[in-house]
Amino acid sequence: MKTNNVLTLILAVVLLGCQQKQPKEAAPAASTMAEVSGNEDFKYWTWxxxxxxxDDSTYVAEFSKYKNSGIDAVLINTGTDPELLGRLTPLAKQEGLEVHAWIMAMNRPGDSVALQHPEWYAVSRDGNSCFDHRPYVDYYQWLCPTRKPAREHVLHLVEELAKVNGIETVHLDYIRYSDIFLPVGLLPKYDLKQETELPEFDFCYCDVCVSEFEKIHHKNPRELSNPAVDMEWKQFRLNQIKAVVDDAYDIVHKHGKKLSAAVFPYPEMADHMVRQRWDKWNIDMVLPMIYHNFYNEEVDWIGFATKQGVEDLKGSSTSLHTGIFVPPMTADQVVQAIVLAKENGAKGISFFDGNSLTTEQLHAIKATK
Structure with a gap:
């Protein structure tokens, strides 16, 4: 994927387009800071x-800024370029940061290899392919996880990143289907009402998905009167994503690395919105994107969603690190989010994204360490 396409994707990640300029703020109250003591094993990340x-010197300065502000780990999107990742990893590690290789998994806009294979792309219930008919926004070009060549292409990219010396994990993003339901806070942006599963946002109905499902369940999902209530069809698609994750897990562990992923807020919600049941995956760490403002929720929802995910992971070895969206937040609210994540069982917190962190927010983060 070309760098300019990746930058376009990140600037509009999760269909946002609503970043706000931060006002100058007072430092968070000392009483609030006191609530975040004992963070030795609580990891702070940023994407x-x-x-x-x-130039390398600009990265050294950026990495130094993060480390001096209390950040422990950086998730770096290099557009799946292992050479660039190999260049940046020692610079970050030299400043005392962990490095995690961030990859766009099933959504691959502008992928030069995939674009040579139109049949690899996911198809909606109304028969349109993401190759040339993209849901919501132009950078939504979703591959079908059931198609073996498409899946192998993604896994090859994962393996190339896993080979880079010094990284801790390969970090899967967009490891799901396209949104069947958008976060409610984003619906007005697209002038949409989504009270049912609409066919133009329901994936994947390609020939391979239909054929593989028919082999198991002896029915054609295209002919279902109400696909939304057919549990076998829903589970089939959850299993296709799980299969990609589980294969990626084996690959990265073969290279002595771990697997992490950015996921929707908690498993039941992810299941409903994007066919993603991440509590069932073979994975070392999940970073649920608990972006409260996307859902018209208050900051305390970060604690609620964190607890839901932690409860669903009980009995597994997967650790949960709460992800928050910082642009609309004050420094006090960032501290509040850290408190809520820790109190509700998270092993860390990640801030989206590094470039959006204000001086006031960075000072507040450092003060909680």
Missing amino acids: ITADANR
Whole structure:
């Protein structure tokens, strides 16, 4: 994927387009800071997007800023470029940061290899392919996880990143189907009402998915009168995503790395919105994107969603690190989110994204360490 396409994707990640400029703020109250003591094992992360044209010295300065502000780990999107990742990893590690290789998995806009294979792309219930008819926005080009060549292409990209010396995990993003339901806070942006599963947003109904499902269940999902209530059809698609994750897990562990993923807020919600049941995966860490403002929720919802995910992971070895969206938040609210994540069982918190963190927010983060 070309860098400019990746940058376009990240700037509009999760269909946002609603970042707000931060006002100057007072430092968070000392009483609030006191609630976040004892964070030795509580990890602070941030997501960043790399640009191959930047000089190394600018990255050293950026990584140093994060480390000096209390950040422990960076998730770096290099557009699946292992060479660029190999260049940046030692620079980040030199500043004391963990490095995690961030990859767009099933949504692959502008992927030069995939674009040579139109049949690899997911098809909606109304018969349109993501190859040339993209749901919601132009950068939504979803591959079908059931098609073996498409899946192998994604797994090859995962393996190339896993080979890079010094990284901790390969971090899967967009490891799901396209949104059957958008977060409610984003619906007005697209002038949409989504009270049922609409056919133009319901994936995947390609020939391979239909054929594989028919082999198991002896019915054609295209002929279902109400696909939304057919549990076998729903489970089939959950299993296709799980299969990609489980294969990726084996690959990265073969190279001595771990697997992490950015996921929707908690498993039941992810299941409903994007066919993603992440509590069933073979995975080491999940970073649920608990972006409260996307759902018209208040900051305390971060604690609720964190607890839901932690409860659903009980009995597994997967750790949960709460992800928050910082642009609309004050420094006090960032501290509140850290408190809520920790109190509800998270092992860390990640801030989206590094470039959006204000000086006030960085000072507040450092003060909680």
